[in-house]
Amino acid sequence: MIRLSLKVIKTLSIVSFWILFLFIVFVLSKGKSHEGKAVAKPLHQSQVLNTDVREFPPEPKIDLPHLKVQSKIMESSNNDITQELLREVKEAKDKIEKLQKQIAILEGRVPQKFPEVKYLGYKDRKRILVTGGAGFVGSHLVDILMTQGHEVIVVDNFFTGRKRNVEHWFGHRNFELIHHDIVNPLYVEADEIYHLASPASPPHYMENPVKTIKTNTLGTINMLGLARRVGAKILIASTSEVYGDPMVHPQPESYWGHVNPIGPRACYDEGKRVAETLAYSYAKQEKVSVRVARIFNTYGPRMLASDGRVVSNFVMQALQNLTITIYGNGKQTRSFCYVSDLVDGLLSLMASNYTLPVNIGNPVEHTIEEFAIIIKNLVPGCRSLVESGAAVEDDPQRRRPDITVAETNLHWSPKISLQDGLQRTIEYFREELSRHTFSHDQTYMNVIKSPPKT
Numbered sequence: 001m002i003r004l005s006l007k008v009i010k011t012l013s014i015v016s017f018w019i020l021f022l023f024i025v026f027v028l029s030k031g032k033s034h035e036g037k038a039v040a041k042p043l044h045q046s047q048v049l050n051t052d053v054r055e056f057p058p059e060p061k062i063d064l065p066h067l068k069v070q071s072k073i074m075e076s077s078n079n080d081i082t083q084e085l086l087r088e089v090k091e092a093k094d095k096i097e098k099l100q101k102q103i104a105i106l107e108g109r110v111p112q113k114f115p116e117v118k119y120l121g122y123k124d125r126k127r128i129l130v131t132g133g134a135g136f137v138g139s140h141l142v143d144i145l146m147t148q149g150h151e152v153i154v155v156d157n158f159f160t161g162r163k164r165n166v167e168h169w170f171g172h173r174n175f176e177l178i179h180h181d182i183v184n185p186l187y188v189e190a191d192e193i194y195h196l197a198s199p200a201s202p203p204h205y206m207e208n209p210v211k212t213i214k215t216n217t218l219g220t221i222n223m224l225g226l227a228r229r230v231g232a233k234i235l236i237a238s239t240s241e242v243y244g245d246p247m248v249h250p251q252p253e254s255y256w257g258h259v260n261p262i263g264p265r266a267c268y269d270e271g272k273r274v275a276e277t278l279a280y281s282y283a284k285q286e287k288v289s290v291r292v293a294r295i296f297n298t299y300g301p302r303m304l305a306s307d308g309r310v311v312s313n314f315v316m317q318a319l320q321n322l323t324i325t326i327y328g329n330g331k332q333t334r335s336f337c338y339v340s341d342l343v344d345g346l347l348s349l350m351a352s353n354y355t356l357p358v359n360i361g362n363p364v365e366h367t368i369e370e371f372a373i374i375i376k377n378l379v380p381g382c383r384s385l386v387e388s389g390a391a392v393e394d395d396p397q398r399r400r401p402d403i404t405v406a407e408t409n410l411h412w413s414p415k416i417s418l419q420d421g422l423q424r425t426i427e428y429f430r431e432e433l434s435r436h437t438f439s440h441d442q443t444y445m446n447v448i449k450s451p452p453k454t
C-alpha cells in the first residue's frame with residue numbers, strides 16, 4: 001500500500017512538473033506573440049492616422065517617444081513576467097528535487113519484502129494487543145506473534161519505545177500501530193492482551209515517578225477493563241522488583257518481598273505490586289483470565305543505548321574505551337536473561353492454564369563486578385578501566401530467580417548462554433554506534449543525552 005502511494009506520488013510529481021513546464025512554454029510563446037503585436041499595432045495605427053489626417057504631418061516628437069515608452073514598458077513587463085516564470089520554474093524544480101529525495105528516503109525505509117509470515121486460518125488467527133509493543137521487549141514479542149500469523153495491534157506512547165523497532169511491519173495487513181498512552185482508556189477488539197507498557201529502567205522510571213505509578217495503576221485498570229469488556233485473556237508484565245531488596249535467595253514466587261514503600265524505586269516496585277493486585281481482583285470479581293509474569297533482568301538488541309541499565313551502560317562504555325562505572329562496591333548480584341528466552345517464556349505463559357505469578361529469568365548469577373569484566377573481555381581490544389562509584393539508594397543486593405514454577409508448569413527454561421547473548425548485544429550496540437559521527441571529545445552517551453540543538 002505504502003509502496004503504491006509512493007509510486008503514485010512520484011508519478012504525480014513528474015506529471016505536474018511537465019504540466020508546469022508546458023504551461024510556461026505556452027505563456028512564454030504567448031508573451032512573444034504579444035511582443036510582435038505590440039510592435040505591429042502602433043505601426044498600423046500610424047498608417048491609419050496618416051490616411052486620416054493627411055493634411056497634418058505626423059508629429060513624431062509626440063508619437064515616437066510615446067511608442068518608445070510603451071514598448072519599453074511592455075519589454076520590461078515581459079522581462080518581469082519572464083523573470084517571475086523563471087523564478088517559479090526554479091522553485092518548482094527545487095521542490096521536486098526535495099520531494100524526490102524524500103521519496104528515495106521513504107523507499108529505502110519501506111522494506112521491499114516483509115519478514116515471512118505464516119498463514120493462519122480464521123479460526124486460528126488471533127487479534128493480539130501489545131501495549132508497549134514498540135519497546136525493547138514488546139517489539140521482539142511482536143515479531144514472533146506476527147511471524148506466527150496473528151493480527152497484532154501495537155499501542156505505545158513512545159516514551160521509551162521507538163517506531164524504528166517495528167517499522168519492518170509498517171504496511172503489513174496484519175499489523176497496526178496506535179500512538180496512545182494507556183493511562184487513557186482504549187477501545188479496540190482483541191482476543192489476547194500482552195500488557196507490557198511501562199518504563200523499566202531505574203533512571204527512566206524514577207524520572208517521572210508519578211507517571212510511572214499512573215501507568216502501572218490507571219494503565220493496568222484500563223487494560224483489565226478492556227479485557228473484561230471484550231473477553232480477552234490478559235498477561236501482565238510484572239517484575240522481580242516486587243521482591244524489593246530480597247531477604248530470601250533465590251526468590252520463589254511464594255516470597256512476599258521486601259520493598260521500601262517510600263523509597264526512590266517505590267513508584268515502580270509498588271506500581272507493579274498494585275498491578276498484580278489489580279489483576280487478581282479483576283480475575284476474582286470480573287472473571288477476567290489473567291497471567292502474571294515476574295520478569296527478571298533482561299538484555300539484548302533494541303535496548304536503548306541511553307537506557308541506563310547495567311548491560312547497555314557497560315557495553316557502550318566498553319565499546320568506546322570509557323571507564324566502566326560500577327555503582328557501589330560491585331558485590332551486588334544479578335541474573336541476566338536474553339530477550340528471546342524471555343519472549344518464549346511470555347508466549348508459553350499466555351498459552352498455559354497456569355494463572356498464578358511466574359518468574360521468568362535466567363538463574364545464572366554474577367556479581368556486577370564480575371559482569372563488568374565479562375563484558376570487557378568480550379569486546380576485543382577494550383582498554384576501559386573498571387571503577388566503583390557511589391552506591392544507588394535501595395539497590396537490591398542479591399537477585400536470582402527460582403524458576404521451578406516455569407519449568408514445571410510451562411516446560412520453559414532459558415536457552416541462550418550469557419556469552420552468546422552478550423555477543424549479539426555487543427554487535428547490536430556496535431552497529432548503533434556506527435550510525436553516528438562524533439567530534440573528538442564526544443561520546444554516544446553525552447551526544448544523545450544533550451538536548452537537540454535548534
Ligand SMILES: O=c1ccn([C@@H]2O[C@H](COP(=O)(O)OP(=O)(O)O[C@H]3OC[C@@H](O)[C@H](O)[C@H]3O)[C@@H](O)[C@H]2O)c(=O)[nH]1
Pocket residue numbers: 200201202238239240241295296297298308309310311313314325326327328332334368392395396
Ligand atoms: O552503570 C551501571 C548501571 C547499573 N549498575 C548496577 O547494576 C545492577 C543492575 O542495575 P540495572 O539498572 O540494570 O537493573 P536493576 O536490577 O537495578 O533493575 C531492573 O530490575 C529488573 C527489571 O524488572 C527492571 O528492568 C529493572 O528495574 C544494579 O546493582 C546497579 O546499581 C552499575 O553498577 N552500573
